Amino acid sequence: MKAVRFIPAAALAACIVLTACSDYVGKEATHPLYAKYETSKSAKSYREAADSLEEFLVICPKSPKAHKDAAMLYKENLENYPAAIYHLLKYLELSGETLSKQDQEVYRGYIRDCERKMFETYRVRNDIKLADEVPQTDPAKLAAKDNEIAALRKKIQAFADNEKVILEQNKELRNRLDRAASTTASTGTVRPAAQTGFGSAAASASTSTGTRGSVVPSSTTGTPGTTVTGENGVRYYYVAKNDGLQAIAQKMYGKASMWKVIQEANKEALGERGILKIGQRLVIPPAQQ
Numbered sequence: 001m002k003a004v005r006f007i008p009a010a011a012l013a014a015c016i017v018l019t020a021c022s023d024y025v026g027k028e029a030t031h032p033l034y035a036k037y038e039t040s041k042s043a044k045s046y047r048e049a050a051d052s053l054e055e056f057l058v059i060c061p062k063s064p065k066a067h068k069d070a071a072m073l074y075k076e077n078l079e080n081y082p083a084a085i086y087h088l089l090k091y092l093e094l095s096g097e098t099l100s101k102q103d104q105e106v107y108r109g110y111i112r113d114c115e116r117k118m119f120e121t122y123r124v125r126n127d128i129k130l131a132d133e134v135p136q137t138d139p140a141k142l143a144a145k146d147n148e149i150a151a152l153r154k155k156i157q158a159f160a161d162n163e164k165v166i167l168e169q170n171k172e173l174r175n176r177l178d179r180a181a182s183t184t185a186s187t188g189t190v191r192p193a194a195q196t197g198f199g200s201a202a203a204s205a206s207t208s209t210g211t212r213g214s215v216v217p218s219s220t221t222g223t224p225g226t227t228v229t230g231e232n233g234v235r236y237y238y239v240a241k242n243d244g245l246q247a248i249a250q251k252m253y254g255k256a257s258m259w260k261v262i263q264e265a266n267k268e269a270l271g272e273r274g275i276l277k278i279g280q281r282l283v284i285p286p287a288q289q
Helices: 009-023 032-042 046-059 064-078 081-098 101-125 139-186 201-205 245-253 256-265
Strands: 227-229 235-238 281-284
Touching: 032 046, 032 064, 046 064, 064 081, 064 101, 081 101, 081 139, 101 139, 235 245, 245 256, 256 281
Parallel strands: none
Antiparallel strands: 227 235, 235 281
């Protein structure tokens, strides 16, 4: 029997989060992480902008725009040429025939420019002379420089190949999770709602196998997606389709990280498994709690 390769827990969590990728391809600007990237870039906080883009790409690795923006950020602002080359290659791969041949050549030119700058940085740090600086009577030294450039290109290609292998493994895991979810649904078992709203890997890992962040339908006790205030001044929110605790926290407080406040206030209603139901009423404590 063929051996099954197991992926570490972090990779499995990331795999579950990737299922939401298609929701943001072409609509990247609607995601909070992407908005944070644009704000950081405008403020010239380029390292913070890059970190936000990388977090977004964990959620949505098939976004050509995100890979292109990351590539140009690394190339023009951070001078991280290996990272720029990687994202440029991903952008060309994902864009496919949607790019004209002229545009494809422009981005391949960026890749060549990054390779040149990367080797220039490497040679300066290691006090290596270029071919035109080496006496032509010493072909061994000229060959050594060519070999160094070839070795760098192999490292870049190996990095890209390894990334493809990981994506294939994640795809296989997603298929297995989908099959498990279908089996669960056919038996009538209720699935827990994922504690994600914006692709938190740690929150996704805490949900049951096969869940993709959807809310289990139930009898409606209020208009889904609405907020009301009780006589005692307490706010209540009625769960809508595709809601998770992080998504609700973002709506109520403007911070997805405050989902635990809602979970604690509704511990009895949610139960041990943290199941959300469409129309379910949740207590929304004041923000200072």
